[in-house]
Amino acid sequence: LFCINVILYRQFPFSAPDAPYEVAALVMTNHILFALIAAAIFESGRLIFRDLRFALLSVFACISCSSYIVWAGTAKDHILTSAIFALVILFLIRYLYTDGWWNATIAFFFAGILIWIRPEIGIVVSGMLFLVYIANIFQGNARNSPTAEHILVSVSSIAGLIVGAVPFFLNNLLLTGNFLTPVWVAPRPAIPIMNTTQQVTEIV
Secondary structure, eight states: OHHHHHHHOOOOOOSSTTOOTTHHHHHHHHHHHHHHHHHHHHHHHHHHHOOHHHHHHHHHHHHHTSSHHHHHTSSOTHHHHHHHHHHHHHHHHHHHHHOOHHHHHHHHHHHHHHHHHOHHHHHHHHHHHHHHHHHHHHHHHHHSOOOHHHHHHHHHHHHHHHHHTHHHHHHHHHHHSOTTSOGGGSOOOOOOOOOHHHHHHHHO
16 A cells, blocks of 8 residues: 555645645545454454454444544544554454464564554553563463473563564654654754744745
């Protein structure tokens, strides 16, 4: 989708003189993410309830009782945050129900991506995911004696968080010079605030 957008993209005219031309592409992407959220919720409900009717009910309940529909028609990043969070929950549920270590790895990977998108949300989600993961490991170790292979697999799953957060670190390093300093907390030069009338006058 990104490559097609780069090759075939044409600017859309807007009435506002300072409106970004990329809004249409962002809104189209949000529509796709909206569909992804519905699919992730359905699969999560299917795993939990083991019933397709309740899985569908989960989708309708989450979509109808939230602002997803509004976000899907705008260029805000809320829908992207929700989509990645839904994938974190989905693969966490798959890990808890199947005990497949790769599901935990993917959940940590998407948690790292979430840190890149919204650091204040991603850090909290990653912390809670880590606590649930560790609690499940200790619960399993209480029933069975852990092997060296099991410990290695458990540690490697957490490494998915670091891999997912690579874009976050690179973005910080390129824009702020410090891989731990997000752009939104970096000092910025003072910019005079102009009202809309002044902006229109300068453009004309």
